[in-house]
Amino acid sequence: MKRTWLIYSKTKNALYCFCCKLFSTKEQKLVTEGLTDWKNIGTLLKSHESSSAHIAHMATWKDLQLSLQTGKTIDQAERTLLEAEKRRWRDVLTRLIAIIQSLAERNLAFRGSSNTLHQQNNGNFLKEVELLAKFDPVMKQHIERVESDQFSHSSYLGNIIQNELIASVSTKIMDTMVTEVKQSKYYSIILDCTPDVSHQEQMSVVIRTVKMDKKPEIKEHFMGFLVASETTGLGLSSLIIKKLTELNILLEDCRGQSYDNGANMKGRNKGVQARLLEKNPRALYVPCGAHSLNLMISDAATASIDATSYFGTV
Structure with missing residues (x-):
């Protein structure tokens, strides 16, 4: 029997009358x-x-529900x-998220030395x-309310909300x-280690x-950086x-793995590729030739710069 007033709590594993x-x-x-x-629930x-009592509360609930639907x-x-x-807040957040997406796509910094509107280097x-x-009435109204101190707690323009929106995106x-x-x-993984600043x-x-659509498409997904406290194969x-x-x-x-020629990565006994092969023999290892190519381009560029500084430009 369907009872609209009966609700179930997963956390307490119990029934309630709404x-x-x-x-x-x-x-x-x-x-x-x-x-x-x-045992005696029925x-x-x-x-x-x-x-x-239940009938009276049911009638009160239905009256309230009807009043809410009709706006009375x-x-x-x-x-x-x-x-x-x-x-209004939903419209403001939609615009702030669009700004964050625009800055992130162009790899631009979000914050400056000032955190105040209409200040230099903010x-x-x-x-x-x-x-x-200047052009959008929703954001214009929001800025006016911020500058008139109508918000006692948040304006959604501070550093914390920026970080939260970035994390959500x-x-x-x-x-x-x-x-x-x-x-x-099926997928393959590509790993590389480098120190940051x-x-x-x-x-x-x-x-x-x-990606198997109408036309197969090879896609690479950057899943982020992992802090490597230990650079051994294990x-x-x-x-x-x-x-x-x-x-x-x-x-x-996993059907493939590709790393550079470092011993901790390609090592046949204790390298990353050997340890992953132990867990999945089908994850075949392919050396990454792009590292050698990058070194050649870097050396060529360095040599070109040195030659230019020594002989001058033509």
Whole structure:
């Protein structure tokens, strides 16, 4: 029997009466701690359903539901203002996310030395907000409200919300890439380690797949940097296996691995490729010739610069 008033809590594994929980002041299991007597559940629900208190609360709930649908509640004016405010904030966030996407796609810095609107060196993010406010009425109104101190807590223009929006966009992109990898099923991985400006070793992770649409397409997904505290074959292989597990990507579906010629990567006994082959013999190792090509281009460029500085330009 379908009962619209009956709800189930997964966390407590118990049943509740929705309308009685809203309006009842009596202490009963369907209101407070939840009903868990599964052996006698049918009898107990029928008894509760036919009680006068439940019928009265059910009628009150249905009246409230109808009033909300027709807009005839006593707080309708406040609810209208609340909905308008929700739409306004949603429109503001939509524009801020578009600015963040634009800056991220061009690899531009977000913040400057100042975090105040209409100040010099306040960063690309706030400059984009100021520019958009000149032509967009939603952002213009938002800037006016910010400058008139109508917001006591947040304006969604600070450093914290920028980082949160960047993280949200990043999570969405990562989920999309993982979905594409799973749809392709089989993949190969490309790894490389390099120190950053703080001399901390980082490993870049790239997953290559073949997207089977109308026309097969080879795609490479950059899955991010991993901080490599240990650069041995064991440390790096454990790091990539942990990353694949976090992304819920099966190592058994890996069909290729490509690294540079470092002993910790290509080593036949203790290298990363050997350790991954132990877990998946089908993950064939292919040496990465692009590293040699990069070194040749770098050497050629350095030689060209040295020659120019010595002989001068023609």
